[in-house]
Amino acid sequence: MLNNSHYIDKLRSSGLRPTKQRIKICEILFNTEKTFHFTINDLVKKISKATNDKISLATVYNTVHAFKKKGYLKEIPINSDQSYFDTNTSHHHHFYDENQKDLIDIDDSDVEPVKINTRIPGKKIKSVEVLVKVEDINS
Amino acid sequence: MLNNSHYIDKLRSSGLRPTKQRIKICEILFNTEKTFHFTINDLVKKISKATNDKISLATVYNTVHAFKKKGYLKEIPINSDQSYFDTNTSHHHHFYDENQKDLIDIDDSDVEPVKINTRIPGKKIKSVEVLVKVEDINS
DNA sequence: TCAATAGTTTAGAACTATTATAATGTAGAA
DNA sequence: TTCTACATTATAATAGTTCTAAACTATTGA
Structure with a gap:
């Protein structure tokens, strides 16, 4: 404005x-x-x-x-009937609350670097994204 | 049959x-x-x-x-116009080839355990899924 | 064995998110 | 200011998925 x-x-x-x-x-x-x-x-x-x-x-x-x-x-990337976007473009990960259908950021510093010990020939890694699905403790 | x-x-x-x-x-x-x-x-x-x-x-x-x-x-979970299903219900992860729109399994043993150093109060972790997006080396 | 019933299948309509279309509008260059 | 390429718009079209309600069938129990 x-x-x-x-x-x-x-x-x-x-x-x-x-x-x-x-x-x-x-x-x-x-x-x-x-x-x-x-x-x-x-x-x-x-x-x-x-x-x-x-x-x-x-x-x-x-x-x-x-x-x-x-x-x-x-x-x-979440399975959903619609696309989710994030204004946080830094490298980070997500919790997805399956009860509330709510996305919550996980700071990159809160996830130990993910090591992938295999590769696909002819392909390069573009991104590594972790999705942690959570639910209510009593469910 | x-x-x-x-x-x-x-x-x-x-x-x-x-x-x-x-x-x-x-x-x-x-x-x-x-x-x-x-x-x-x-x-x-x-x-x-x-x-x-x-x-x-x-x-x-x-x-x-x-x-x-x-x-x-x-x-x-991939962002896609349609849902992908997997007959492999064991714990494992995926490469997603963005050029071929192809999913490839990553054996759980090929991914170092993912440590999440934060929690959501009242929630328990249901799953931790890693999606590695890859693309052709020359793109 | 057979009828009752509760769960299942079906075709097709409906719905929803997203993309395409093509006409109108507008920012920026000359 | 005028031109042109890029943007916006309303609306139609598309595609994946879900809903509906009638017909069907596996199971139960008399």
Whole structure:
């Protein structure tokens, strides 16, 4: 809202035109102290709370994908009917609470480096992601 | 095909009626030396190859979910447009080849035990799954 | 053995997340 | 300012999955 020049620069420097929709989405995703997880549906709700100018669903999808491609967002692999995204793009892992259907970050420093003692010929490792599924103690 | 009594017992003992559809799906999923990964679509194709009596799509979904619930199948967390299942229900991990969209088992013995040095109060760990995304070396 | 019943299968409709389309709008360059 | 390539939009299309409700069948117990 206030200081958008940062986002404008960020967008422009990665070859994305700083349109008002993209800037608004930047504000919603990156103007927070803490990183967070969201689905497209979550983001649409946040947008409609934050502004009166609605952004079309297609643009939300386009923007999220563009941001993911540029490395501003990560997609988190969970079996789910919808995709989860993370504004925390640093290397880290996740708890997935199967009762609350809630994702919780695990700091990289809280996971001992994962050693994989096998390789696939002709392939290089792109990422190593740990998903810790948890549930209520009494279940 | 031949010795179905094993599957009949297995189904019955877990409270699932041994219908011919379920027995057929058991044969396809569990009559193999090696475990494998599949999508619902893969399974439907295997069924239509294996038999002339077609099994309706709804039944395939129902059966896979029932088998998953009983622990005969695992669902593998990958971001994908469709769900992947695994007939290997032992503890192990996966490579996901992003170019070929192919899943490859990583033996549990090929991954050093993953130590998580943090916990969520009131929650217990249900599983720890490692997904190693790989891609072609020249990409 | 046979009817009752509770669980199962089925085709097809419905639903939901996501992607494609193609017309309109707009940022940035000339 | 004008042009053009890129963006946005509403809407249609697609694809995986779930729902529905009627028909079917394995099991129970009389």
